[in-house]
Amino acid sequence: MGLHGGQFTTMRIPVETFHLDNGLFVTLSEDHTAPIVAVNLWYHVGSANEKAGRTGFAHLFEHMLFQGSEHVGSNEHFELIQRAGGTLNGSTWLERTNYFETVPSNELALALWLEADRMGELLPAMTQEKLDTQRDVVKNERRWSVDNQPYGTMLEKMQELVFPPSYPFQHSLIGSMEDLSAASLDDVAQFFATFYTPDNAVLSIAGDFDSIEARRLVTEYFGPIPSGKGRPSLPSMNLPLVFGNRLREVVPDNVSLPRLFMAFRSPVFGSEEYYTASVASAVLGMRKGSRLQRTLVRERQIAADAGAFTFDLAKGTDLLVVDVTARPETSVSRLEDEVEREIDLIHREGVTEPEVQRAIALIETDLVASLQSAGERADRLSMFATYFKRPELINEQADRYRSVTTQRVNDLIFERFGEDNRASLLYVPKEGVESESILAAAVSAD
Amino acid sequence: MVTSLRPKPGTPRSYHFPDFHDQILPSGIRLVTAQVAKLPVVTVLVVVDAGSTNDPGGKEGVAALTAGTLLEGSQRFDGAELAEKFEQLGTSVESGADWDSAFIKITVLSEQLEEATELLGEAISSPVFPEREVERAKAERLAEILQLETEPRGLADEKFSEFLYTQESRYSKPDEGSTESVSALSRKDIEEFYRSRYRAGSTTVIMTGDVSTDKARALIIRAFEQWSLGSAPHRPLIAAARTTRKSIHIVDKPEASQSELRTGHVGLPRKHPDFFPTLVMNAVLGGLFGSRINLNLREAHGYTYGASSFYDWRRGPGPFVVSTAVQSEVTAPALREILLEIDRIRGERISDEELSLARDYLDGVFPIRYETTAAIASALATLVIYDLPADYYESYRRNIRGVSADAVLQAARSHLHPDELQTIVVGDARVIRDSVSDLSVGDLHVHSS
Numbered sequence: 001m002g003l004h005g006g007q008f009t010t011m012r013i014p015v016e017t018f019h020l021d022n023g024l025f026v027t028l029s030e031d032h033t034a035p036i037v038a039v040n041l042w043y044h045v046g047s048a049n050e051k052a053g054r055t056g057f058a059h060l061f062e063h064m065l066f067q068g069s070e071h072v073g074s075n076e077h078f079e080l081i082q083r084a085g086g087t088l089n090g091s092t093w094l095e096r097t098n099y100f101e102t103v104p105s106n107e108l109a110l111a112l113w114l115e116a117d118r119m120g121e122l123l124p125a126m127t128q129e130k131l132d133t134q135r136d137v138v139k140n141e142r143r144w145s146v147d148n149q150p151y152g153t154m155l156e157k158m159q160e161l162v163f164p165p166s167y168p169f170q171h172s173l174i175g176s177m178e179d180l181s182a183a184s185l186d187d188v189a190q191f192f193a194t195f196y197t198p199d200n201a202v203l204s205i206a207g208d209f210d211s212i213e214a215r216r217l218v219t220e221y222f223g224p225i226p227s228g229k230g231r232p233s234l235p236s237m238n239l240p241l242v243f244g245n246r247l248r249e250v251v252p253d254n255v256s257l258p259r260l261f262m263a264f265r266s267p268v269f270g271s272e273e274y275y276t277a278s279v280a281s282a283v284l285g286m287r288k289g290s291r292l293q294r295t296l297v298r299e300r301q302i303a304a305d306a307g308a309f310t311f312d313l314a315k316g317t318d319l320l321v322v323d324v325t326a327r328p329e330t331s332v333s334r335l336e337d338e339v340e341r342e343i344d345l346i347h348r349e350g351v352t353e354p355e356v357q358r359a360i361a362l363i364e365t366d367l368v369a370s371l372q373s374a375g376e377r378a379d380r381l382s383m384f385a386t387y388f389k390r391p392e393l394i395n396e397q398a399d400r401y402r403s404v405t406t407q408r409v410n411d412l413i414f415e416r417f418g419e420d421n422r423a424s425l426l427y428v429p430k431e432g433v434e435s436e437s438i439l440a441a442a443v444s445a446d
Numbered sequence: 447m448v449t450s451l452r453p454k455p456g457t458p459r460s461y462h463f464p465d466f467h468d469q470i471l472p473s474g475i476r477l478v479t480a481q482v483a484k485l486p487v488v489t490v491l492v493v494v495d496a497g498s499t500n501d502p503g504g505k506e507g508v509a510a511l512t513a514g515t516l517l518e519g520s521q522r523f524d525g526a527e528l529a530e531k532f533e534q535l536g537t538s539v540e541s542g543a544d545w546d547s548a549f550i551k552i553t554v555l556s557e558q559l560e561e562a563t564e565l566l567g568e569a570i571s572s573p574v575f576p577e578r579e580v581e582r583a584k585a586e587r588l589a590e591i592l593q594l595e596t597e598p599r600g601l602a603d604e605k606f607s608e609f610l611y612t613q614e615s616r617y618s619k620p621d622e623g624s625t626e627s628v629s630a631l632s633r634k635d636i637e638e639f640y641r642s643r644y645r646a647g648s649t650t651v652i653m654t655g656d657v658s659t660d661k662a663r664a665l666i667i668r669a670f671e672q673w674s675l676g677s678a679p680h681r682p683l684i685a686a687a688r689t690t691r692k693s694i695h696i697v698d699k700p701e702a703s704q705s706e707l708r709t710g711h712v713g714l715p716r717k718h719p720d721f722f723p724t725l726v727m728n729a730v731l732g733g734l735f736g737s738r739i740n741l742n743l744r745e746a747h748g749y750t751y752g753a754s755s756f757y758d759w760r761r762g763p764g765p766f767v768v769s770t771a772v773q774s775e776v777t778a779p780a781l782r783e784i785l786l787e788i789d790r791i792r793g794e795r796i797s798d799e800e801l802s803l804a805r806d807y808l809d810g811v812f813p814i815r816y817e818t819t820a821a822i823a824s825a826l827a828t829l830v831i832y833d834l835p836a837d838y839y840e841s842y843r844r845n846i847r848g849v850s851a852d853a854v855l856q857a858a859r860s861h862l863h864p865d866e867l868q869t870i871v872v873g874d875a876r877v878i879r880d881s882v883s884d885l886s887v888g889d890l891h892v893h894s895s
Binding site: 011033034035036070071074075078079082083084085086087102103104105106107108109110112113116117119120121132133134135136137138139140141143144145147148149150208217220221222224225254255256257287288289294297298301304305325327328354357358361362364365368369371372373374429 | 447448449450452453454455456457458459460461484485486487525526529530532533534535536537538553554555582585586588589590592593594595596597598599702703704734735736741744745746747748749750751771772773802803806807809810811812813814816817818819820
């Protein structure tokens with residue numbers, strides 16, 4: 001692929017782009033090392049775009065996209081790709097939905113045609129029966145991954161805690177059982193017409209293909225699909241830099257060990273300061289040498305595990321989340337105190353140069369290792385094209401991370417880790433909750 | 447309008463699993479290398495014949511704990527220093543043990559390879575297993591066990607193994623040990639286990655990615671200078687079923703919204719002559735999204751988010767299991783459908799369509815499996831651990847394509863045993879008890895969780 005300059009510093013993923021007349025944004029990245037090719041589509045729609053009373057619809061809709069289209073039978077999309085020796089799936093997030101397949105390179109046309117058929121002509125294949133079945137499947141997905149899973153409600157509880165009412169990221173992504181029951185075929189048709197249009201999508205192809213042939217196929221299959229009428233804009237998503245006060249919720253749940261998720265409002269994904277926040281998150285919680293692993297897990301031994309991550313939200317503000325699970329002998333209040341104490345210390349004294357260098361080194365290796373996969377390359381190209389219209393950002397990641405300095409990390413920590421920007425979501429075992437005073441404290445914090 | 451003409455596949459480009467070189471170093475360490483210069487990254491995977499099946503009776507968990515604390519202190523550095531040194535090089539060491547082997551793995555940018563390999567060799571050649579870190583690792587394992595009590599998926603898997611194998615079998619107990627066995631382990635147990643099993647003749651180092659065989663050889667000889675010579679003793683494995691009579695166990699979880707369901711029996715060892723027909727048979731039964739069990743339970747009935755079946759391939763006969771989570775109210779109908787599917791695939795030949803779907807998928811997806819240095823290293827480890835022939839990957843696709851519908855039927859009849867099914871349900875006994883006892887799934891036992 002010509003990526004290998006012997007040095008990571010010279011690594012470059014080739015990126016070509018073009019637009020179809022209907023607005024479809026296409027990115028191409030050739031690499032002939034193995035006879036496989038990845039096709040990846042991002043639609044710029046997620047749970048943030050749902051109407052009130054239809055939580056979970058974007059995700060339910062993703063299921064419907066595997067139920068056939070004008071020229072493809074129900075579940076045939078899966079069958080044809082697997083028969084071709086390919087892998088495939090889709091996923092839904094707060095602000096986007098993606099569909100992807102990796103296939104032997106001689107099956108590129110099939111993957112493109114299948115994606116085009118469902119982008120262009122989904123509705124003729126939709127029936128009430130299919131919707132009912134997928135609604136049941138999704139309800140079972142909810143039971144499996146949210147309701148019947150320890151800490152499974154974390155995402156929706158966190159969204160509810162940290163975002164203001166009616167803010168687009170505030171409601172549940174998988175949706176409530178009630179709203180899922182209410183979804184109708186009409187909703188399907190409307191959602192499709194509004195959001196599943198070429199001008200609201202990015203198509204990326206990465207791997208073993210010929211650029212001229214790929215352009216021809218994309219134009220032939222996607223070209224006839226009409227543009228949309230423009231997506232309705234989201235309400236303003238500007239929020240202050242910090243929460244402004246202490247947020248806290250205690251969740252008594254069917255769990256064995258207390259676990260604290262502490263979120264900080266942080267710089268929006270893609271901004272220069274996002275990279276600083278991402279490094280700060282790695283300093284705090286990435287792998288064994290991170291600050292929280294070292295202090296809470298190794299030295300003080302009050303935690304069974306500790307980590308940190310960012311949501312990577314490209315609109316409004318992002319979230320940086322610290323995640324610490326107590327050891328069995330650690331009380332709920334001690335867990336909370338010790339984490340607070342550690343965050344206070346970091347807020348007061350900052351982090352050190354070696355800690356920052358450690359974090360950047362780990363991030364760099366992960367970045368290179370992940371780009372080995374055609375599917376990963378295609379997905380990142382789609383992401384950067386969808387959010388910023390700049391797929392070539394894929395080649396700027398390492399530099400952006402490397403230019404983060406300890407000073408910048410500490411400035412960010414000083415700005416964002418104060419008491420006015422902490423939201424604690426505290427899971428506690430249902431049994432024995434009454435014996436502790438935490439619930440009373442929770443009520444007063446509201 | 448999008449064209450209704452379905453595209454035909456183009457001419458396939460040939461693919462070969464990466465060339466690899468296999469040699470025994472003077473110390474007895476086996477070195478397997480595959481130079482793949484796509485990105486400047488290298489994976490080093492050390493595989494030691496020190497998996498959990500080597501745990502002595504009563505000391506279940508010692509293999510996992512040994513591998514888990516291997517990097518927690520060497521003669522020169524303590525655990526925190528080691529973590530810091532590796533991570534400054536942009537890598538971190540993963541180590542652990544599964545049933546068949548212990549593994550230690552790093553993926554590193556090529557420019558850091560030399561330093562990282564040397565550090566790795568030194569650290570794992572002179573571990574000191576500090577008392578404090580051993581006790582911490584034990585406590586963390588005990589916390590994990592406690593977490594399982596409220597984690598229905600993990601609990602169902604664990605209970606399934608427990609009710610599947612005879613109590614004398616290592617497979618009947620959790621691979622990382624139980625509360626009882628882990629609590630009793632000491633630093634001395636770990637040291638002894640390390641001394642007896644982490645030896646040159648039982649060790650393979652696999653290096654894949656941006657590194658030549660010559661360089662790999664020089665690096666490994668130097669890094670593993672202090673590695674103990676000799677080989678670990680062979681330990682026989684008991685893997686008999688607990689019973690050959692059908693039975694069903696409900697682990698009661700009052701109010702659970704779903705039932706975690708497992709049904710199966712003792713399966714086959716990895717190196718079984720029917721491996722390929724059994725693999726294709728399972729793909730049709732429950733191995734693919736388009737398999738009979740998933741289409742039936744998920745797409746036709748909407749009972750579940752997903753249902754699958756698999757053979758857990760180990761050196762000894764691991765389990766064959768059908769696994770799903772269904773809404774509590776439909777536990778019995780879902781189980782009935784699974785039993786029907788097992789009977790059906792034993793009853794008559796699969797269709798040509800089904801055969802070609804499974805074969806074409808397994809054949810076609812082959813190159814997609816080996817995109818990364820870590821995936822290639824893990825494929826080479828499979829050759830070593832299961833003692834598979836050197837041309838295994840070169841002949842894999844031919845072997846898949848050679849499986850006929852008759853061979854699939856034969857595999858289903860020989861290797862699926864509906865009369866021996868052990869069924870575990872982690873769910874609300876009040877809701878499911880009566881309805882499942884109407885199915886002929888054997889004696890019903892209800893356990894409180």
